[in-house]
Amino acid sequence: MEDLKGHLQCQTPTQGSDIWYWNNSKNHEFSVKCVKASLGQQLDLNSSTYEFGWNNWVSNKCIMFVWRAIEEKIASATALRNRGLNVQEIVCKTCGADEESAEHILLKCNFAKRTWEMVTSWLKIPMVNVNGSLKDILMEINEIQRSRSMRKAIHAVAIQTMWHLWKTRNERVFKGRQGKVQIVMEEIKETSYQGVKQRSKHDSISRQEWWDFNVIL
C-alpha cells in the first residue's frame, strides 16, 4: 500500500482522455515489429521450445491444470509466497521434507512417489524419474515403445495422476483429510477409464480390462 501511494504521488494527472502507449518504442507507438524486437532481446527466438502435448482423452480442466503446474503456476505454498502473499509455512504438509512446489506435490513428495510407483506398475512401464521434472515425465511417456494410441492412453493416465495428486493435496490442506495412495490409485483408474471410454473410439474396453491394464490400443 505504501509503495502504491508513493507511485501515485509521483504522477501528475492531466486533463484529456486516457491513451495507450507502448513503452518499448521511441514514439510510444505499438507495432508487432516492436513486440518482436523487445521479445528478441529477452528470448532466443530461434531456440526450440518445449511443445506441450494436449490430450483429448482427459477433460480440459485436467490438462490445463497440468499445463499450469509445469510452469509452477498452480497455487502451491511456494508459488503463493512468490506472488507476494504472506504465507507463513511453505513446507509440504504431507512429508515435511521440502518446500511445497508443484513439482514437489506432483512428483517428488513421498506420497507422489508411491503413487507413481503404483501407476507405472499398473501400466507396465518403467518407473518415472522422480529426480527429473514434470516436463521430463511427459516427454519420457511420449517416447515409450508402444503404439501411438497406447502412448496417448498412458499420457492420459499421467495427466489424471497429477490431477488426483493435486486434489488429494487440497483435501489434506483444506479439510485435514489424510489421503491414501490406494484410494488415489482407484480414482486414477476410474477417471482415466471413463475418459478413454467416452472420449476415444475405443469404447468397447471393459472396466476389468482397463483396471488390469490388459488392453491393446
Ligand SMILES: [Zn+2]
Ligand atoms: Zn511432500
